[in-house]
Amino acid sequence: MKPNLPQLQSARLILRRPTREDVDVRLALGRHKEIVEAYGGTFDPDAPFTREHAEAAIRYIEEQEYAWVIDAGRFIGHVRFHSIDRQDKRAALAIGIDDPAFLGRGYGTEAIRLALTHAFSTGLHRISLRVLASNTRAIACYRKCGFVEEGREREAAFVNGGWEDDIIMGVLDREFGQS
Template identity: 55%
Template sequence: MGAGLKREVSLSSPILEGRNVRLRPPRTDDADVRVALGNSAEIGEMFGVSRGDLKPVTREGAARWLQWLADHPHAWVIEINGAFAGEIRLDNVNRQDRRATMAIGINNPALLGKGFGTEAITVLLHHAFGEMGLHRIGIRVLAYNKRAIRAYEKCGFVVEGRERETAYVNGSWHDDIMMGLLDREFLSRDTIES
């Protein structure tokens, strides 16, 4: 891990490799890339941020975010072609019930819609259902984020419900879609596709 971040690489966040995507712990130089990428209004809206509320990414803000990511026990930077592209993480990990929630963000608009998010999710799911032994992963996504919903469905997630008017974005209320995936569903899909 690069100098400047306080956490060392641990077994809880190993480097995970896919065909085109690498999931790794954050490095100090990722903050510079994050600042250079800035905040895209399109990406911000997918996270529920109104265009008028979008703030510039500062070096200090990027460093704080990167430290938060480094301190998170189940978070990775998404690296594509050797460069920072975003983040993916498992939150709310419950070992007793063997479940967690997942969050992903591709911060580079040029990389959207090219399958990198789907691949990053698949790589993480192999780790979550394999090495971590989880039984269930849940996701919540804004109903208008059709690209993310398609990516989740490609990975095997199914819609489990809808929470109405959970986010106020750009002057309107929007619903959240609740999605989930069980280990046996993912593993049977993975066996069929192999």
């Protein structure tokens, strides 16, 4: 059973559950090289992005236990927690901004801070994530939110025909308020 997630709001955005309208927006956004590669994928400029792809993307968010759409007047991406361990009071964070017009403008930082505030208010102690070492924009965002580098998995992701390292980052509840 999925928890009844609250809607979270900040100055510029709302974290909410997905709606049918999000499919049309996701379809219109299509795929972008920089974003696909930041996710660890290989961009194929000839691969179509269909309504079925958009529906699957929104359905994936719907099916996650702790996931929100990032809404800045409309769908721009999503943020979610996964690998939740209530015994050890920890979870992992994943975020994706699917609209290139919103990259590098602080929307990811704002969404993460909202999500972390909620997660820590539920009693979680630690949130971790992994990010490609080449994704310097995301790493800077995570640092702004209080995450620190905890390790590196060498050649952990095969992207565009080459190996990339994954950076492992984490933030503790007591550190979050200090960022």
